[in-house]
Amino acid sequence: xxxxxxxxxxxxxxxxxxxxxxxxxxxxxxxxxxxxxxxxxxxxxxxxxxxxxxxxxxxxxxxxxxxxxxxxxxxxxxxxxxxxxxxxxxxxxxxxxxxxxxxxxxxxxxxxxxxxxxxxxxxxxxxxxxxxxxxxxxxxxxxxxxxxxxxxxxxxxxxxxxxxxxxxxxxxxxxxxxxxxxxxxxxxxxxxxxxxxxxxxxxxxxxxxxxxxxxxxxxxxxxxxxxxxxxxxxxxxxxxxxxxxxxxxxxxxxxxxxxxxxxxxxxxxx
Amino acid sequence: xxxxxxxxxxxxxxxxxxxxxxxxxxxxxxxxxxxxxxxxxxxxxxxxxxxxxxxxxxxxxxxxxxxxxxxxxxxxxxxxxxxxxxxxxxxxxxxxxxxxxxxxxxxxxxxxxxxxxxxxxxxxxxxxxxxxxxxxxxxxxxxxxxxxxxxxxxxxxxxxxxxxxxxxxxxxxxxxxxxxxxxxxxxxxxxxxxxxxxxxxxxxxxxxxxxxxxxxxxxxxxxxxxxxxxxxxxxxxxxxxxxxxxxxxxxxxxxxxxxxxxxxxxxxxxxxxxxxxxxxxxxxxxxxxxxxxxxxxxxxxxxxxxxxxxxxxxxxxxxxxxxxxxxxxxxxxxxxxxxxxxxxxxxxxxxxxxxxxxxxxxxxxxxxxxxxxxxxxxxxxxxxxxxxxxxxxxxxxxxxxxxxxxxxxxx
Numbered sequence: 001x002x003x004x005x006x007x008x009x010x011x012x013x014x015x016x017x018x019x020x021x022x023x024x025x026x027x028x029x030x031x032x033x034x035x036x037x038x039x040x041x042x043x044x045x046x047x048x049x050x051x052x053x054x055x056x057x058x059x060x061x062x063x064x065x066x067x068x069x070x071x072x073x074x075x076x077x078x079x080x081x082x083x084x085x086x087x088x089x090x091x092x093x094x095x096x097x098x099x100x101x102x103x104x105x106x107x108x109x110x111x112x113x114x115x116x117x118x119x120x121x122x123x124x125x126x127x128x129x130x131x132x133x134x135x136x137x138x139x140x141x142x143x144x145x146x147x148x149x150x151x152x153x154x155x156x157x158x159x160x161x162x163x164x165x166x167x168x169x170x171x172x173x174x175x176x177x178x179x180x181x182x183x184x185x186x187x188x189x190x191x192x193x194x195x196x197x198x199x200x201x202x203x204x205x206x207x208x209x210x211x212x213x214x215x216x217x218x219x220x221x222x223x224x225x226x227x228x229x230x231x232x233x234x235x236x237x238x239x240x241x242x243x244x245x246x247x248x249x250x251x252x253x254x255x256x257x258x259x260x261x262x263x264x265x266x267x268x269x270x
Numbered sequence: 271x272x273x274x275x276x277x278x279x280x281x282x283x284x285x286x287x288x289x290x291x292x293x294x295x296x297x298x299x300x301x302x303x304x305x306x307x308x309x310x311x312x313x314x315x316x317x318x319x320x321x322x323x324x325x326x327x328x329x330x331x332x333x334x335x336x337x338x339x340x341x342x343x344x345x346x347x348x349x350x351x352x353x354x355x356x357x358x359x360x361x362x363x364x365x366x367x368x369x370x371x372x373x374x375x376x377x378x379x380x381x382x383x384x385x386x387x388x389x390x391x392x393x394x395x396x397x398x399x400x401x402x403x404x405x406x407x408x409x410x411x412x413x414x415x416x417x418x419x420x421x422x423x424x425x426x427x428x429x430x431x432x433x434x435x436x437x438x439x440x441x442x443x444x445x446x447x448x449x450x451x452x453x454x455x456x457x458x459x460x461x462x463x464x465x466x467x468x469x470x471x472x473x474x475x476x477x478x479x480x481x482x483x484x485x486x487x488x489x490x491x492x493x494x495x496x497x498x499x500x501x502x503x504x505x506x507x508x509x510x511x512x513x514x515x516x517x518x519x520x521x522x523x524x525x526x527x528x529x530x531x532x533x534x535x536x537x538x539x540x541x542x543x544x545x546x547x548x549x550x551x552x553x554x555x556x557x558x559x560x561x562x563x564x565x566x567x568x569x570x571x572x573x574x575x576x577x578x579x580x581x582x583x584x585x586x587x588x589x590x591x592x593x594x595x596x597x598x599x600x601x602x603x604x605x606x607x608x609x610x611x612x613x614x615x616x617x618x619x620x621x622x623x624x625x626x627x628x629x630x631x632x633x634x635x636x637x638x639x640x641x642x643x644x645x646x647x648x649x650x651x652x653x654x655x656x657x658x659x660x661x662x663x664x665x666x667x668x669x670x671x672x673x674x675x676x677x678x679x680x681x
Contacts, residue, residue: 243361255520269510
């Protein structure tokens with residue numbers, strides 16, 4: 001969507017600005033590199049989400065990212081909706097039941113047990129993905145002061161979102177340029193602004209075991225989880241593009257009829 | 271048109287109504303038989319398109335307001351709920367969000383068309399001035415609306431714009447506090463912005479009524495900029511212009527639909543997908559594209575108060591064009607000098623818009639954009655004064671055709 005040709009036609013010369021900015025930054029290695037260009041199934045006017053990638057990506061989120069990153073705007077029932085990862089309602093119920101949701105007050109009005117631990121209950125379809133940490137302070141305390149961002153909108157919230165997140169996930173384990181100081185407790189990642197990132201390299205080969213036989217390389221895992229997060233950002237994308245196609249066909253036909261009517265009507269006006 | 275009404279009530283109901291509340295007569299005279307110059311070109315379809323945009327924004331906005339929560343802790347989540355859980359909520363919101371950009375695109379074409387054909391000149395000064403008022407109201411409405419999703423750019427955009435008022439000496443800070451309802455942009459600000467965002471479109475609708483009323487007294491200007499001389503110069507508005515405008519509208523809708531369905535975030539800013547956080551300032555705070563030229567003018571002036579005054583003056587000067595332009599000829603078709611200066615002005619607005627979209631310290635080929643914006647701002651104001659009055663005096667216009675029918679017949 002971001003590479004739509006109208007961007008050129010509308011002509012705010014954005015590309016011009018970006019290229020000059022990139023030149024200016026090339027010499028300065030504290031700024032980030034432009035993201036890699038990865039091909040995704042959901043790009044272009046007819047692009048859809050690859051169901052396999054969505055399900056594998058969900059597995060990566062659940063088993064890896066979800067340890068630190070929330071997904072607060074996505075509900076379990078979304079997993080079984082049209083245009084989504086294609087889980088059945090029973091599967092989505094099973095996934096929900098595997099999560100512990102902070103419980104509503106019990107009959108005695110309590111929300112914590114005797115030791116002060118938060119009471120929980122299994123998730124249901126109506127629930128949203130629970131946050132891995134009870135609040136921002138707890139999240140920061142567990143992550144060296146850095147706050148792991150919520151991922152439900154991460155693809156929309158970054159310029160060139162899919163490529164950006166893919167580049168971050170596959171951009172670790174590189175040797176910093178000569179003289180570049182990696183901050184203590186941070187990791188070098190040239191695709192992150194400042195190049196010092198608080199997130200340790202999240203994906204390794206075989207971080208997950210795919211049950212469809214796909215080989216779990218870092219690139220594959222990154223590609224899959226970006227597809228899943230793109231869906232989380234824009235769950236109605238497939239419906240939108242399909243409806244857009246019908247709307248455009250109708251409008252173009254209607255415009256043709258009106259143009260013919262206009263021509264006939266005005267033929268006698270001189 | 272101010273001429274005698276040609277309406278004759280046919281049925282009994284029409285006769286009854288005509289003696290009490292002559293609505294059918296009004297519709298007949300203003301929409302049906304209204305004599306319209308027959309030489310209006312495609313640039314004239316945008317008035318109808320703008321009416322459509324206003325209605326669309328109001329209808330989609332009312333539906334969005336049924337699901338939106340104007341509360342700083344709930345607003346962002348309620349918008350996401352519209353996008354994910356409300357039936358066709360994504361469609362309604364994308365129409366509304368992109369509709370704002372389409373509305374401004376159409377209004378700018380409409381304004382430049384009026385500028386080129388001299389539609390602001392006597393006897394149409396009030397149509398133009400009411401139009402400027404509509405534009406100011408639109409800007410305010412769009413600004414309030416952009417704050418409502420309560421993303422990072424909503425919050426920080428609101429902070430930057432409302433801070434303009436602190437530039438006023440002595441009482442500026444108090445005015446800002448009064449506007450915020452707090453000591454910074456916060457929940458109280460969001461609440462009142464929602465209230466105003468709901469109110470102003472209906473004010474716009476009322477002022478649009480005045481705009482059309484004022485138009486229907488002298489009638490349309492036209493690309494030749496000469497008066498209608500005889501009935502041969504006109505056609506009835508319906509069906510000639512209803513069908514032409516309908517075609518123009520549908521072509522516009524195709525363009526609109528491309529954004530809604532295939533690039534809905536084109537005009538958006540990624541930072542607005544992050545919930546407002548008063549503790550984290552985005553690296554660049556950029557207004558929506560339709561305000562960028564004015565933003566560039568503001569930033570080109572190093573003094574805050576003078577910058578804000580220049581920003582206001584850049585919009586208000588439009589209201590004085592009817593008297594700044596001293597030419598007796600309306601249309602730039604017959605104004606060899608003004609024609610070029612007009613196109614320079616249009617390009618200047620695009621350059622200013624580009625400057626406004628870039629970081630403050632950006633440069634092209636070693637020339638700081640701030641200086642380009644300064645040159646652009648100089649021409650922006652220079653175009654209205656002294657260029658407009660002086661060119662009107664010294665320019666020799668081309669001979670005008672005797673009537674609208676004559677050149678059309680000659681072609």
